[in-house]
Amino acid sequence: MDLTQGWDSVATLVDGRWIERRPRRPEVAELLMMETTVMPWLAPQLPMRVPVPWVVDADPLVVRHEAVPGGPVGELTAAHGRRIGAFLRALHRADVAEAVERGLPDRAAEEREALVERLRDVVVPMVADRAPAHALLDRVGELPADTVVHGDLGPEHLLAEGGELTGVIDFSDAHVGDRALDLSWILYGTPRPFADAVADEYGVSEQERDRALVWHRLGPWHEVLYGLDTDDPSSVESGLEGVAARLTLGQEARTAIRRSPEPAARVTSR
Known part of the structure; x- marks a missing residue:
């Protein structure tokens, strides 16, 4: 099946x-x-x-x-957030040198440079407001790469059973990268009780919040590339809409994460 x-x-x-x-x-x-x-x-x-x-x-x-037991997580709660915070804390403490020796990719800096160059060449010309687009790509090029990260943490990769999280799946994008990448969806795309619980359990710093916002703003750019690479105009269109919307996010997005309610995340696939 x-x-x-x-x-x-x-x-x-x-x-x-x-x-x-x-x-x-x-x-x-x-x-x-x-x-x-x-x-x-x-x-x-x-x-x-x-x-x-x-x-x-x-x-x-x-x-x-x-198979990891469980199914789509549904509504994300503070209890879920505490578990994910502990999970990420353990993941990000994994020994980088040994992970690389066992095959974990450690090409983030070079690959990021190539990605930024491609985004400037291919996606920026499709964006109406190009100055903040270039500024975002400048920030991406400055981010660290010193931690074992999942690399694609989102609701479709969290499983739950009986209201409790049971596991995290799909590590094909794991690499040595910026730990804030794993925090980007959590801090800026999830319900506040969940996000706050992760941040408290993990011990998120202000610098990590800033970098997570950069990664969050970059997310839709990948959808544009995917649409171009697969000749999928709908992905290009929706990706560009996301690029434009997230380019306007700034300090207000950071301060809102502890004061504004947000609808629960929904999961449609494993």
Whole structure:
């Protein structure tokens, strides 16, 4: 049974117990292989269940892991936030040198430079207000890369059962990067009780809040690139709408995270 077709891979439930994943593009195979060497080492260090995959077939590549129990998380609560705060604190304490030795990508600085250059060339000309767009890309180029990060933390990657979080899935974008990347959706795209609980449990600093806002503002730019790369005009259009909307976010977004209610996040896929 197919569970989801994400940007990078297709996931299938096998015998009600196993998740099999196949890359949608050749370059994704390397990321799935990375999970098979990094996750057996990383998983015991984390306070929640995560996938621990192995290779089933090499050509074409198929990896398999035991299904993490649970389904879509639904409404995010303060209790969920405390668990995620503890989870991220443990993840971000993982030894970087050993993670790299086991295959975790450590090319964030070079890849970020190439990404910024491409965004300037391809996306900025499509944006009406170009000065803040260039300023945002300048900030992205200055961000650190010194921590083991999940790299794609969002509601679709959190699982819950009986109202409690059971695990975090999909580590194919894990790399050595900026810890604030993992905080961006949490601080600026989730209900306030959840966001505040994560921040309190994790111990988020003001500098991390600032960097998380940069990453949050950058998010829709990736949707534009995805639409261009896959000839999907609707993704380009919705991505550009998000780029324009988030470019206006500034200090008010930071101060609002502790004073304004926000509708609960909704999850539509695993």
